[in-house]
Amino acid sequence: MRKSWKRLIASGTAVLALAYLVHHRQPGARRSPHFDSTVGYLPPLVMDGGDPYIRALMRTISASESNHPQPYTILYGGQHVKDLSGHPEKCITIVVGPNRGNCSTAAGRYQMLNTTWKEKAQRYHPQPPGLMFWRSYSFEPEFQDAVVYAWLSDRQAWGTDIATLLRQGNLDRVLKLLSNTWTSLGYGIEDNVMTQHLPQVYQKMLQEELKAVG
Numbered sequence: 001m002r003k004s005w006k007r008l009i010a011s012g013t014a015v016l017a018l019a020y021l022v023h024h025r026q027p028g029a030r031r032s033p034h035f036d037s038t039v040g041y042l043p044p045l046v047m048d049g050g051d052p053y054i055r056a057l058m059r060t061i062s063a064s065e066s067n068h069p070q071p072y073t074i075l076y077g078g079q080h081v082k083d084l085s086g087h088p089e090k091c092i093t094i095v096v097g098p099n100r101g102n103c104s105t106a107a108g109r110y111q112m113l114n115t116t117w118k119e120k121a122q123r124y125h126p127q128p129p130g131l132m133f134w135r136s137y138s139f140e141p142e143f144q145d146a147v148v149y150a151w152l153s154d155r156q157a158w159g160t161d162i163a164t165l166l167r168q169g170n171l172d173r174v175l176k177l178l179s180n181t182w183t184s185l186g187y188g189i190e191d192n193v194m195t196q197h198l199p200q201v202y203q204k205m206l207q208e209e210l211k212a213v214g
Contacts, residue, residue, distance in 0.1 A: 039197045040067040042205065047145035052209035053166040054152050057174065058145065059205040062109045064184040064194040071109040072141040081107070086136025089114045108144045110182070117147075124150035171202055 034043040042063055045055055066074050073080040077092045091103035105114040112120070121137035122128075124147045129137055137143070155161050158177060165174050175185045175198065183190035185198065194201075 034069060036204070039063060039194065039201050039204075041069045041071070042201065043069060043071065044208075045145050046072070046141040047149060050149055051153070051163050052213055053163050053206065054149060055209045056202055056206035057152060057162070057166060058110075058148055059209075060198055060202040061148075061178070061182050061185065063201045063205075064192065064198060065106075065111040065182055066109050067194060072144055074108070074111075076104040076106040076111065084139040084141070087112070087114045087117045087139050108139060109141070110144060110148050112144075112148075120147050120151050124154075126150075171199060 034041055036042055040063065042059060045058060062071050068074050068078075070080065073082070073084065075081060075088060075090055075092055076094075079090075079092070081088045081090070087105075088107045089105055090107070091105050093103050094100050106112065107114075107117075117137070117139070121143075125137045125143060126146050127138060127143070151157055152162055160177070162174055162177070176187045179185040179187040184192050184195055186195050
């Protein structure tokens with residue numbers, strides 16, 4: 001996410017691996033049930049309920065940011081962590097692009113920096129850690145989803161109603177609005193191999209989410 005050192009390629013090694021898989025997978029190879037030959041891995045959210053338009057948007061963001069069958073544990077660069085009791089806060093060296101030599105703490109399905117997670121978790125986390133200020137907010141999958149869902153649903157945070165914009169068919173406007181935060185969404189300098197496919201991904205995710213609610 002932006003505001004600190006940003007990743008040149010939001011999903012790092014995972015996206016590069018995706019490009020290889022799309023073009024080099026063996027005929028008849030076993031596929032993940034959430035694998036699309038064009039856009040990669042599109043796993044469902046862990047959280048239940050919520051507006052299907054926001055849910056589809058969340059899955060679209062993660063398709064570009066963390067394209068992987070296990071996105072909640074992924075770090076910038078493609079490594080994974082087991083401990084999600086708090087944000088991993090692992091600063092991985094950036095090896096390519098204008099930020100080479102700096103490092104990124106981006107982690108999880110939405111590749112949130114540790115500073116961004118702390119800020120948003122303080123506002124949106126459904127289970128605050130209590131009075132012990134040194135205790136971290138859980139970064140377990142359901143809480144990653146819950147925080148991002150609440151953030152995207154907050155009209156004051158974005159100065160507009162994102163769900164309404166999506167219902168009106170204004171996906172491009174929404175992606176542009178969010179691209180300062182998730183720089184792989186387009187309208188910036190950090191597009192990746194998924195960026196051009198995001199409208200297609202969103203429509204696919206939206207159909208799945210609408211079907212799920214009947």
